[in-house]
Amino acid sequence: MEKKRILIIEDNEDIRENTSEILELANYKVFQAINGKQGVDMAIEHLPDVILCDIMMPEMDGYGVLHLLSKREDTGLIPFVFITAKTDRTEIRKGIEMGADDYLTKPYDDIELLNAIESRLKKKELQKTLYTSNLSRMTNLFQNINGLEELKRSFNERKIRSFKKKQVIYYEGDSANNIYLVLSGAVKTTKMTDDGKELMTGVYHAENYFGIVSLFSGKEYKETAEVLEDATLCAVSKEIVDQLVHKYPDIAEKFISILAQNVSDHEEQLLQLAYFSVRKRMAEVLIKLHSGHPDKNSFEISRENLACMAGMASETVSRILGDFKAEKLIDKNAGTITIVDISGLRKLKN
Numbered sequence: 001m002e003k004k005r006i007l008i009i010e011d012n013e014d015i016r017e018n019t020s021e022i023l024e025l026a027n028y029k030v031f032q033a034i035n036g037k038q039g040v041d042m043a044i045e046h047l048p049d050v051i052l053c054d055i056m057m058p059e060m061d062g063y064g065v066l067h068l069l070s071k072r073e074d075t076g077l078i079p080f081v082f083i084t085a086k087t088d089r090t091e092i093r094k095g096i097e098m099g100a101d102d103y104l105t106k107p108y109d110d111i112e113l114l115n116a117i118e119s120r121l122k123k124k125e126l127q128k129t130l131y132t133s134n135l136s137r138m139t140n141l142f143q144n145i146n147g148l149e150e151l152k153r154s155f156n157e158r159k160i161r162s163f164k165k166k167q168v169i170y171y172e173g174d175s176a177n178n179i180y181l182v183l184s185g186a187v188k189t190t191k192m193t194d195d196g197k198e199l200m201t202g203v204y205h206a207e208n209y210f211g212i213v214s215l216f217s218g219k220e221y222k223e224t225a226e227v228l229e230d231a232t233l234c235a236v237s238k239e240i241v242d243q244l245v246h247k248y249p250d251i252a253e254k255f256i257s258i259l260a261q262n263v264s265d266h267e268e269q270l271l272q273l274a275y276f277s278v279r280k281r282m283a284e285v286l287i288k289l290h291s292g293h294p295d296k297n298s299f300e301i302s303r304e305n306l307a308c309m310a311g312m313a314s315e316t317v318s319r320i321l322g323d324f325k326a327e328k329l330i331d332k333n334a335g336t337i338t339i340v341d342i343s344g345l346r347k348l349k350n
Contacts, residue, residue, distance in 0.1 A: 184206055
């Protein structure tokens with residue numbers, strides 16, 4: 001069996017040699033680079049399975065290495081782990097937001113090192129499995145179209161990214177460069193009103209796309225997208241979408257149907273805000289959230305997010321949820337809501 005290849009980019013000789021020795025004893029094939037520039041060249045030449053990279057180095061720092069490698073198709077998917085003496089959360093967050101998969105803080109022991117490598121390799125294998133399963137799911141969306149194989153190839157080489165709850169994927173006004181597919185978890189989109197209030201415009205669960213309206217209607221995202229529940233996402237670039245839409249009319253038709261549904265959903269939301277009572281609006285929100293969790297009756301959501309979705313004050317949300325609990329329609333405990341009587345909630349809509 002071919003050995004997994006690890007590239008270490010580290011200017012400190014002692015750390016580099018010690019790390020290499022531990023990995024070689026664990027039956028990995030190790031490449032060493034003494035600075036960032038050499039590290040980039042070696043990554044392109046050898047295409048390792050995992051890259052370990054220091055942040056502060058001569059020639060080019062770790063951020064520069066990550067930036068250059070993430071832009072290339074052949075190295076952009078390689079798991080990237082920062083090894084750093086920096087423990088400042090701002091520095092660590094910067095690396096993660098740039099696309100790093102993990103970090104090790106010096107000094108680290110052999111168990112920490114090997115666990116980090118093994119977890120990255122396992123995640124890489126899991127990504128392959130997720131690609132396979134989600135490509136089969138996409139046949140439901142792009143069924144019987146000539147462009148399906150092209151779309152599959154586009155997704156096959158995309159990097160699956162994990163996002164934590166409350167992490168912002170993009171802000172309103174950012175350049176609209178990607179359409180996102182939710183593989184797991186949930187994402188919300190919001191807009192700010194003129195008086196500074198936040199209105200939730202959509203909630204997206206597994207197999208849902210978001211960012212489509214912005215990509216087709218202009219150069220900027222029209223909403224802010226934030227993770228509602230820990231999520232894994234895959235992005236398709238604007239360039240790929242444009243090529244597929246122009247080349248395959250059936251794909252364009254499918255995207256148009258998604259856009260039309262999005263417009264219809266927003267119109268329904270406006271009508272509810274204008275004419276529905278607060279009880280009806282809250283019932284509608286809970287039903288939508290329940291539909292996003294078909295395999296269970298409970299879900300976590302904050303009072304503030306419910307208020308954004310329903311277009312009402314947080315105090316009103318608390319009062320209505322209390323009424324629904326008393327009527328045995330729901331149960332609630334801290335931030336978790338359990339649907340007890342979905343039929344009863346549906347009756348409130350009528």
